[in-house]
Amino acid sequence: MNDNLAKMREAAKRALESGDVGYVIGWGATKFPDKTSPLFMRKPEDAERLVWNEYAIPGIAKYLLDDLYPDKPIGVFVRGCDSRAINRMMKDNRIKRENLRLLGIPCDGKDDERCTICRNRNPLVYDELLWDEAPTPEPKDRYFRANAVEAMSADGRYAYWSEVFDQCIRCYACRNICPACNCKECYVDMTATGFQGKQHSRSDNLIFGVTRAFHVGDRCIECGECERVCPMGLPIMGQTQKILKDINELVGDYESGVDAESENYLGVFDLDDKDEFM
Amino acid sequence: MKIKKDKFKDALASIAKEAKVFLPMKGVYASEYRVWDGAGEPFFERNTALPPKELLFPRSERMYEYDLNAGTVTEAAPDEKIVIAGIRPCDVRSVEHLDKVFLESEYTDVYYRARRENLTMIAYGCATPAPTCFCDSMDVVPTDAPGADVVMNDAGNSYVLTVNTPKGEHIRDLISSFLSEGKADDVPAVSCSLKVEKPDDLHKQLIARFDDPMWETLSDACLGCGCCSYICPTCYCFDIGRENRGKTGTAFRCWDSCMFSDYSRMAGGHNPRPTKKERLRNRYLHKLAYFPERYGTSLCVGCGRCIDKCPARLDITNVPDIIQGSESNG
Structure with a gap:
């Protein structure tokens, strides 16, 4: 067992023994060595089931939305990405800081392509840090998907996104894991409104894609x-990457979730907005 | 009978003259049973991301069109001949289960029946189960598919064919010029590494534990998406809707999932399955308890797709494990 895992088990056990938290969310083993599953620890002895390895990949912050009014604070292990997810949901007024007990764990990068563009391995918000921070390695191209799409012609882009969304089965896994997809009720589930047809067709699939x-x-x-x-296996990060790239190029350095206070760029109404592009 | 592997595509071309041929193939993003274009390579190494149910039970299907000006209703009547070449035994079993629901219960589904009668299945005996596969724990033999019209097994530089049905004999006649003598008795046995032990009365024990706290723990990590049901070869729930354009319109049906909140939401807003706990319990019980109770067999065929693709890595085999008291990962 590595030292960091021992520290995590100790921290989870201590938190549960003290009664300060209702439960702690981390990662547990599955029957498969290359998969971990989010783990909910309720008793001190559950901490022994915690794992921490290159496959501790799934985001765990989104589960906080399942329990908005907890009796006791919820313990959560937070890597850089989890901390940004938590900042995001706090800024969006969906979760409250006093309901969280954040156990900071600087991440060592995981066995996943997406982690190569990570800009924040170290947690940006936490109550205690379980081990020393280490610098985040130079990330690969932040806009790798968006750049590939931008290089296409307009017709090429239409063909590209049509092919992508023809394959979409509308299971909404992308929505349900996303910490920014935190609406109390998603427009997709408001079936009576007719915003989006329930049948699987290119037009309704594209409506979902573009709305998301x-x-x-x-x-x-x-x-x-x-x-x-x-x-x-659809390359849907390209969509939001394009929006972030435009913001960064038009108005300057911008990252979401690095704190819980900074204003959004698009979700703000300002009478002094110059509306230059309108 | 045998067919040399280098003649396989020629044989497919003969079949393609009178039917649309589907092969398990890699796509740009995910593998699925795709229309064979005359050149593409089959993908036999592991099961496809999407199951074959789409071919019998499309994700979106027009049922009928109406025109109030003309006073007409035109019902859809699918009549395309389809041959799936290389369907896995687990997926063949899934079609047998869909048959029970759409053909053999008191109501016969006309759209399903039309497609099913036009379908010929050439199974490919599985030689390479994935780590998530457990079909041999669910009464499927990885290398054999009694429900298929033809079964083919890998035998080095050729495939050995076994014909099961009149539809299979027709396929044999179509490709006879590529066939040679050969026996199927040298197929090595294949075993899944993931084993599931379950008591004979699993369905009764599960229903008895309907209010057990285990459902809470099992659903802790569930995200409530519909991934598992849409990639499941035997999840067959659907919704029916209409799209009106003035006085004309279309009635359609499309896949639905019991994992979605609006699936069980009633008029007026009450939802008898308010959280993911009730929804996941329903899905697991449908596979392992309600279907066995009604049709005498588990609805799960052990293809392992849901284990492989679940974003939260939920594992349906944990359910029988808990009942057996041998839960391996807690």
């Missing part, structure tokens, strides 16, 4: 979980 992209928009924390969970 713009609803997440500038609030995307770039964790890449949407692509990881897609059972069809």
